[in-house]
Amino acid sequence: MxxxxxxxxxxxxxxxxxxLLLIGIPVLIWTLIPIYHMFLxxxxxxxxxxxxxLWPDHPTLHNFEIVFRQQHYFLRDFWAQFGNSVVIAVSVxxxxxxxxxxxxxxxxxxxxxxxxxVMNLALFTYFIPAAFLAVPMYRTMGSYGLLNNHWALILAMxxxxxxxxxxxxxxxxxxxxxxxxxxxIMDGATTLQLFRLVYLPLMxxxxxxxxxxxxxxxxxxxxxxxxxxSKDTEITLPVALGxxxxxxxxxxxxxxxxxxxYALPPAAVYYTFKRYMVGGLTAGAVKS
Amino acid sequence: xxxxxxxxxxxxxxxxxxxPRLTTPQVWxxxxxxxxxxxxxxxxxxxxxxxxxxARHPASYVALYNDPIFARAAVNTLIxxxxxxxxxxxxxxxxxxxxxxxxGWIKWLSVLFILPWAVPSxxxxxxxxxxxxxxxxxxxxxxxxxxxxxxxxxxxxxxIALTMAIGMHIWKSLPFWTLILMTxxxxxxxxxxxxxxxxxxxxxxxxxxxTWPSMRTLYLTCxxxxxxxxxxDFNSVYLLTGGGPxxxxxxxxxxxxxxxxxxxxxxSMASIVCALPLVLPLVYFMMKRLSR
Numbered sequence: 104m105x106x107x108x109x110x111x112x113x114x115x116x117x118x119x120x121x122x123l124l125l126i127g128i129p130v131l132i133w134t135l136i137p138i139y140h141m142f143l144x145x146x147x148x149x150x151x152x153x154x155x156x157l158w159p160d161h162p163t164l165h166n167f168e169i170v171f172r173q174q175h176y177f178l179r180d181f182w183a184q185f186g187n188s189v190v191i192a193v194s195v196x197x198x199x200x201x202x203x204x205x206x207x208x209x210x211x212x213x214x215x216x217x218x219x220x221v222m223n224l225a226l227f228t229y230f231i232p233a234a235f236l237a238v239p240m241y242r243t244m245g246s247y248g249l250l251n252n253h254w255a256l257i258l259a260m261x262x263x264x265x266x267x268x269x270x271x272x273x274x275x276x277x278x279x280x281x282x283x284x285x286x287x288i289m290d291g292a293t294t295l296q297l298f299r300l301v302y303l304p305l306m307x308x309x310x311x312x313x314x315x316x317x318x319x320x321x322x323x324x325x326x327x328x329x330x331x332x333s334k335d336t337e338i339t340l341p342v343a344l345g346x347x348x349x350x351x352x353x354x355x356x357x358x359x360x361x362x363x364x365y366a367l368p369p370a371a372v373y374y375t376f377k378r379y380m381v382g383g384l385t386a387g388a389v390k391s
Numbered sequence: 392x393x394x395x396x397x398x399x400x401x402x403x404x405x406x407x408x409x410x411p412r413l414t415t416p417q418v419w420x421x422x423x424x425x426x427x428x429x430x431x432x433x434x435x436x437x438x439x440x441x442x443x444x445x446a447r448h449p450a451s452y453v454a455l456y457n458d459p460i461f462a463r464a465a466v467n468t469l470i471x472x473x474x475x476x477x478x479x480x481x482x483x484x485x486x487x488x489x490x491x492x493x494x495g496w497i498k499w500l501s502v503l504f505i506l507p508w509a510v511p512s513x514x515x516x517x518x519x520x521x522x523x524x525x526x527x528x529x530x531x532x533x534x535x536x537x538x539x540x541x542x543x544x545x546x547x548x549x550x551i552a553l554t555m556a557i558g559m560h561i562w563k564s565l566p567f568w569t570l571i572l573m574t575x576x577x578x579x580x581x582x583x584x585x586x587x588x589x590x591x592x593x594x595x596x597x598x599x600x601x602t603w604p605s606m607r608t609l610y611l612t613c614x615x616x617x618x619x620x621x622x623x624d625f626n627s628v629y630l631l632t633g634g635g636p637x638x639x640x641x642x643x644x645x646x647x648x649x650x651x652x653x654x655x656x657x658x659s660m661a662s663i664v665c666a667l668p669l670v671l672p673l674v675y676f677m678m679k680r681l682s683r
Contacts, residue, residue: 123492137515138510215420234647235622235647323511326648362513
């Protein structure tokens with residue numbers, strides 16, 4: 104330990120630290136209360152949940168058992184709904200990646216005629232609030248005969264996720280030096296080889312970021328899911344959670360348990376890919 | 392196959408400086424951009440056209456004008472945007488300075504602070520809804536324990552309910568904007584602060600003359616972008632208040648769904664068309680900024 108670290112802190116330093124704590128502690132409480140409240144319900148037996156205690160007298164995993172075994176009317180399709188959420192989120196992630204990578208490569212590297220116009224159209228879509236498109240999208244899916252079909256939600260979410268995905272990928276690929284492409288073409292690479300062997304490996308971090316973004320967007324979506332899907336075995340988890348509100352006597356502790364289970368995978372994905380998310384997405388989200 | 396056909400054409404036709412001919416990479420470019428264009432035509436152009444067509448009757452707008460719930464929703468949306476967003480961005484600006492401090496415990500706090508953004512909004516909104524349930528919620532339970540009196544009927548009072556919806560929105564999106572503003576703050580060269588320190592600047596002066604000038608544009612962009620996104624914030628209102636009590640806390644994002652449920656499709660679309668004069672200038676401004 105260095106000598107400077109062993110000395111007593113000065114009064115001024117203590118004051119600064121105290122002021123920082125005065126900000127930090129309220130921020131921590133504000134951030135955690137809704138999540139902790141949910142967690143508390145999830146581990147409390149039904150009679151304890153409403154007692155207003157900070158920690159239950161008899162914490163239990165019984166609620167999780169009920170959810171996993173689908174032992175309640177509201178939960179009879181839990182696993183089907185969990186599966187729907189997984190299938191739809193993964194499909195949206197993969198499809199968005201395919202469509203956006205191809206488009207970004209065409210616009211940024213191949214300089215396809217009209218590429219700039221397409222980029223602007225995509226940006227326009229990105230800025231239109233998704234809730235405004237929901238009702239026309241609902242009718243459109245109806246006229247395509249896709250309502251109550253997973254494809255309706257997958258295609259709608261791909262539509263919403265693609266513009267930002269293309270924009271992020273285009274920004275990233277504009278930064279790759281042109282000389283790379285020229286060198287590869289000199290060596291006789293075809294366009295497809297250029298895409299596969301040069302472009303994709305260099306773009307990997309942005310691709311991870313964009314894929315994660317689309318996946319999480321689809322997993323978290325409520326409005327479109329609740330408009331486009333309605334059968335109990337076809338809906339996704341957030342819609343099922345919303346349906347708990349239909350009854351006044353709905354079992355809160357089970358709703359909070361299901362909500363907790365539903366919130367875990369995206370949080371895990373987010374923290375796993377955080378460095379890509381922060382580097383690849385947020386920096387590009389707002390260019391000053 | 393296409394590329395072979397094109398290169399034959401290249402051989403046959405003498406080179407012209409300009410013309411409609413495409414090079415092989417450009418043909419590939421068109422092939423690769425086609426999937427997105429198909430998605431765009433089928434799921435953006437068609438729905439928007441269809442929506443505008445549904446909203447073509449002047450009678451729908453007269454009906455909207457006469458619907459007090461529409462006027463209320465428009466006012467609520469403005470309160471949400473003008474007051475809610477500005478409070479949120481000011482807090483984010485303040486906290487970005489807090490989280491930029493290099494201390495171990497602040498690093499850990501910032502990991503937890505991002506949680507509201509990392510978890511889906513539905514379970515946490517429902518959690519808050521239960522916390523504030525007047526009969527069984529933990530908030531009124533505590534109020535009763537401490538004061539012996541019944542707490543307010545939170546979500547049944549339109550003013551409190553709207554405030555809570557705004558609070559919910561701030562809770563969810565504050566971490567994201569704090570993070571963005573923090574990135575902007577970190578990009579300011581440290582020697583500028585050192586120079587200000589040498590000149591004897593205090594904390595406020597350092598913010599006023601060093602931090603703010605470099606962050607002004609970013610802050611404005613963030614505020615406008617947040618306004619656009621907040622216009623589409625359906626969840627914070629719909630799942631917390633359901634638009635109630637008595638349809639008094641609707642915003643434009645939830646009003647469209649309300650009309651859809653009442654089977655008034657034309658009103659639903661017309662209410663969105665009415666928001667366009669507010670949305671399109673913001674969109675235009677953002678596009679100009681981002682498409683450079």
